[in-house]
Amino acid sequence: MATLKLAMPIILLNCTFAMMHATDAWVVGKLGGTELAAITFPSISIFVIVSFAYSFLGIVTAQIGQSYGAGENNKCGQYAWIGLISAFLIGILSICLWPAGVIFELFAGNQIDSLGNLESRYFKISLLSLPGVLATNAIANYYIGTKNPSVVLICSIIGLILNIAFTYWLVFGNSIIPKLGFNGAAWGTVIATTIEFALIFLHFCLSRSNNKMMTNRPPKSLMGMKKLWSTGLPAGTQGAVDALSWGVLIGVLISYYGENALASAAILTRLWQFIFMPAEGVATTLIALVANSIGEGSVKHAKQHAKICFRINSLFMVSSGLILFLFRYPLVSFFTDQSEIISIACSSIIFISIAQWFDAMNVTYLHALQGTGDTKWTSKATIIISIIILGGGGAISVIFFKDLGSSLIWALAMLYSILQGSLFRKRWHSNSWQHLNLRG
Numbered sequence: 265m266a267t268l269k270l271a272m273p274i275i276l277l278n279c280t281f282a283m284m285h286a287t288d289a290w291v292v293g294k295l296g297g298t299e300l301a302a303i304t305f306p307s308i309s310i311f312v313i314v315s316f317a318y319s320f321l322g323i324v325t326a327q328i329g330q331s332y333g334a335g336e337n338n339k340c341g342q343y344a345w346i347g348l349i350s351a352f353l354i355g356i357l358s359i360c361l362w363p364a365g366v367i368f369e370l371f372a373g374n375q376i377d378s379l380g381n382l383e384s385r386y387f388k389i390s391l392l393s394l395p396g397v398l399a400t401n402a403i404a405n406y407y408i409g410t411k412n413p414s415v416v417l418i419c420s421i422i423g424l425i426l427n428i429a430f431t432y433w434l435v436f437g438n439s440i441i442p443k444l445g446f447n448g449a450a451w452g453t454v455i456a457t458t459i460e461f462a463l464i465f466l467h468f469c470l471s472r473s474n475n476k477m478m479t480n481r482p483p484k485s486l487m488g489m490k491k492l493w494s495t496g497l498p499a500g501t502q503g504a505v506d507a508l509s510w511g512v513l514i515g516v517l518i519s520y521y522g523e524n525a526l527a528s529a530a531i532l533t534r535l536w537q538f539i540f541m542p543a544e545g546v547a548t549t550l551i552a553l554v555a556n557s558i559g560e561g562s563v564k565h566a567k568q569h570a571k572i573c574f575r576i577n578s579l580f581m582v583s584s585g586l587i588l589f590l591f592r593y594p595l596v597s598f599f600t601d602q603s604e605i606i607s608i609a610c611s612s613i614i615f616i617s618i619a620q621w622f623d624a625m626n627v628t629y630l631h632a633l634q635g636t637g638d639t640k641w642t643s644k645a646t647i648i649i650s651i652i653i654l655g656g657g658g659a660i661s662v663i664f665f666k667d668l669g670s671s672l673i674w675a676l677a678m679l680y681s682i683l684q685g686s687l688f689r690k691r692w693h694s695n696s697w698q699h700l701n702l703r704g
Contacts, residue, residue: 284423288303288452295435316354317354320500321402323637324350324402326637327555329635330556333559338478340410340478345482346487347492350492355395358391359391379523400457422463436448495639501643502642505643524604535613539581546577548631550573551635574625581624588617619677622681625688629691636698
């Protein structure tokens, strides 16, 4: 219960993230099937960048957690600031991808309000939210590493409320705010996440409780930056490849089956997020718990924390997968009333439900390994199974078995989760991580 109590603010924090994405799909779905399909590709592209950065910044949690566990409080603020600086750097570089929006128009049309044009607009505007989103995550990792996640939760709830309000108002307009239509969904997220960052940054710098951690001013040196990037890059690569694999799965492979299949994928990924993100919250807490234990010199406690978190995640995810399958029609119908989209989505949910036990292994043991700094092995494993299962298997499916429908692609996703979860669990139990040290 102590683990769950500590994780609860982060679980709720991740639920707000899922609700932000669900809000976009719900509001955009009211505009039409084409608009709903148009947010799928750009959302995946943004998610690849965010997944890289979040996995990279997870090492900040590990650095801070190990220092906090070892009683080296003066290093906590140091690592928090180098994480914040790195997050801003990644966010600014991401905005430089703005010209890449033309790729969507090359493949899906550049006429005004065509599928490609809508995708390009959503992608470009969404890029502007990344510096704030990533910097917020860097600060959040500091609070998680020092076992004080309640601040993050409060700011996230405010951000969620603002996102719902601004997205709806900017899409449909009111007496004060002009109607922006489709573009309003992306602008609502930009405004809400910028305000959210401003709030958490002010608390990070000005709170008296943070003074002993030295967060009230930028560091005089960048000590720890090299260690962060040498360990964080493999972790970020793993996260990006994982997200990119889903991007290939949903964006490229499912697009072969038409707009309705693509729209159903937008719904399915958001329903899946409501299962995955709470489990991600437990696993994010596990990074801090494992790191604290390593800092204290207790491998035994690190293993106990991993065991408890896996029990929590497997129970939650398997139960949620069952509920998702049993109530699939009303859940999918919440996003759209188009019967063909509903039919396609509901026929594929079974594969998401079956994969939940292995997804619990995946998210739990990946984060446990990140808490120790063991990131290179997981990165290599993810790349290999992505190429074999989603690359090779996906190509065979769309070339030789296209008549079986897009459900076959979701079956490949299930197989991907089974292999990934099994490999990460085996790596954790191999104890290969015990010689690593992020504070060196």
